Amino acid sequence: VLDRKVDMVTPMMTPLTYEGLIDEVLGIDCGFVRVDAALIEPPDEDDKKEGISGMGGSSSDGRKDGAPASDKKKTVALPLNDLDPLYAEVRNQHVEVFGTFLQGQAKALKQSHSEFTDRNKDLTEIHQFVKQIPVFTRNLRSLTNHIHIAELVNGAAEESEFRQRWQIERSMAEGEACYDALEDLIAAGERPLRVLRLLCLQSLAGGGIKSTRYDALRRDVVQTFGYEYALVLTDLERAGLLRRRGDTLFSMDASASSPFAVLRRNLDLIRPEVDASDPDDAAYVSSG
Numbered sequence: 001v002l003d004r005k006v007d008m009v010t011p012m013m014t015p016l017t018y019e020g021l022i023d024e025v026l027g028i029d030c031g032f033v034r035v036d037a038a039l040i041e042p043p044d045e046d047d048k049k050e051g052i053s054g055m056g057g058s059s060s061d062g063r064k065d066g067a068p069a070s071d072k073k074k075t076v077a078l079p080l081n082d083l084d085p086l087y088a089e090v091r092n093q094h095v096e097v098f099g100t101f102l103q104g105q106a107k108a109l110k111q112s113h114s115e116f117t118d119r120n121k122d123l124t125e126i127h128q129f130v131k132q133i134p135v136f137t138r139n140l141r142s143l144t145n146h147i148h149i150a151e152l153v154n155g156a157a158e159e160s161e162f163r164q165r166w167q168i169e170r171s172m173a174e175g176e177a178c179y180d181a182l183e184d185l186i187a188a189g190e191r192p193l194r195v196l197r198l199l200c201l202q203s204l205a206g207g208g209i210k211s212t213r214y215d216a217l218r219r220d221v222v223q224t225f226g227y228e229y230a231l232v233l234t235d236l237e238r239a240g241l242l243r244r245r246g247d248t249l250f251s252m253d254a255s256a257s258s259p260f261a262v263l264r265r266n267l268d269l270i271r272p273e274v275d276a277s278d279p280d281d282a283a284y285v286s287s288g
Helices: 018-027 045-053 085-088 098-117 121-155 160-175 179-187 190-204 213-226 226-239 259-266 282-287
Strands: 031-035 077-080
Touching: 018 121, 018 160, 031 121, 085 098, 098 121, 098 282, 121 160, 160 179, 160 190, 160 282, 179 190, 179 213, 190 213, 190 226, 190 259
Parallel strands: none
Antiparallel strands: 031 077
């Protein structure tokens, strides 16, 4: 067991596991994730017919029939915990793997159903199959839900912005100064939380941020996201997550001055050759 203060770099990195990407893309709140209800519970044919037949008329409140009362989409909360056997298996799998895994589970369910329906069964076998129907239905529902969620997070992970952000994180972890990239992300209106995480990662991995660039980045954050973020930056400084280079004994103008740089070399923390499908090192979480 390690104190979290021993390693503050890892929480700033984007995890590439199924569970990590769900939290990154959709957000996990108290063990639940909210998704569009249409993905989990698609409207049946009767609902579609009612929607089509009602178009063009007027309702009592002045709205046209078929027009939604609100533009806000209906969402449903799905639990994410080990009570779901499928989630327990897939939650820690890498983005390169979990799609294939879910596809294999779908084939296994289909084959299980086909083995029963493709040949004659006696009464005992039919009785056993009927008893398994609730389990089969539950597994099918769980698999369907996770396939929909996987499509969402996998689509987000394939976007160029996501890959660019991962590359910036990797460069910072390897000791590079990515000040220009940070300025570009701020100017592009990237989400404040992501910018703050990258700022902290740059500071932690590089032994602080160069003084002149630190002032410029701090000014950009405050002017872009609002003056309340001046207090946020101050709190991060007090926590030791953000500092200008020269505030501590590690004041040399090089990444070698960072304690993380020493750990990276001595413990071989960067493992680009790690096998995501059969990992033997925790580095697979962030692809090395």
